[in-house]
Amino acid sequence: MNKSIFVLGGTTWINLLNTTYNSNKEQVDILVDSSKTLQWLEANNLLRESDTLALENKELLDSLIYGLHSLRNLCKIIMSDLERHGELVPNTADQLVKLVKQVKVDLTIVQKNDKLVLASEGITAKDHVLYNIVDSIIHTLESTSTNRIRKCEAPECCLYFVDTSKAGKRRWCSMKLCGNRKKAAEFYAKKKKK
Numbered sequence: 114m115n116k117s118i119f120v121l122g123g124t125t126w127i128n129l130l131n132t133t134y135n136s137n138k139e140q141v142d143i144l145v146d147s148s149k150t151l152q153w154l155e156a157n158n159l160l161r162e163s164d165t166l167a168l169e170n171k172e173l174l175d176s177l178i179y180g181l182h183s184l185r186n187l188c189k190i191i192m193s194d195l196e197r198h199g200e201l202v203p204n205t206a207d208q209l210v211k212l213v214k215q216v217k218v219d220l221t222i223v224q225k226n227d228k229l230v231l232a233s234e235g236i237t238a239k240d241h242v243l244y245n246i247v248d249s250i251i252h253t254l255e256s257t258s259t260n261r262i263r264k265c266e267a268p269e270c271c272l273y274f275v276d277t278s279k280a281g282k283r284r285w286c287s288m289k290l291c292g293n294r295k296k297a298a299e300f301y302a303k304k305k306k307k
């Protein structure tokens with residue numbers, strides 16, 4: 114499995130959305146496989162050392178995966194709101210507020226580039242993961258223009274990404290997965306026309 118698919122969305126909540134995708138005409142769901150889910154969490158820097166240990170407990174891991182499933186559904190709604198309205202509809206914002214109420218965080222101070230920074234961290238592994246994903250949603254909503262959030266242009270592909278390129282012309286989830294294939298098809302189509 115190509116692990117770059119875990120992070121190609123460019124931000125955590127879109128990477129969560131991308132945990133279902135099409136591969137050779139079959140739908141893959143990373144969240145149905147607990148070891149792949151752990152790899153996904155690690156690739157997205159969502160686990161502290163203590164979380165990795167805590168998640169050896171199957172019940173805790175299952176509960177986290179359950180939480181990820183519901184959050185992914187909410188991410189789908191958020192994406193569809195952004196595509197249709199350019200912003201969240203009030204009902205979606207309410208669902209986000211409801212979810213955040215269940216997440217418990219603590220304040221801490223961490224050292225970042227020789228400076229002390231006040232930061233929040235989840236109390237349990239599940240709190241920590243959900244908090245960070247919601248944080249990425251809020252960060253996208255306040256800092257990213259919606260025309261920079263796009264679906265891959267390949268019709269059979271359902272992956273989303275934030276286009277952080279300077280020109281803002283990114284078309285594919287990744288060159289490797291879709292870009293090269295599509296470019297080759299376009300090239301041959303042009304050649305045929307001539």
Ligand SMILES: [Zn+2]
Pocket residue numbers: 265266267270271272285286287290291292
């Ligand atoms: Zn694609």
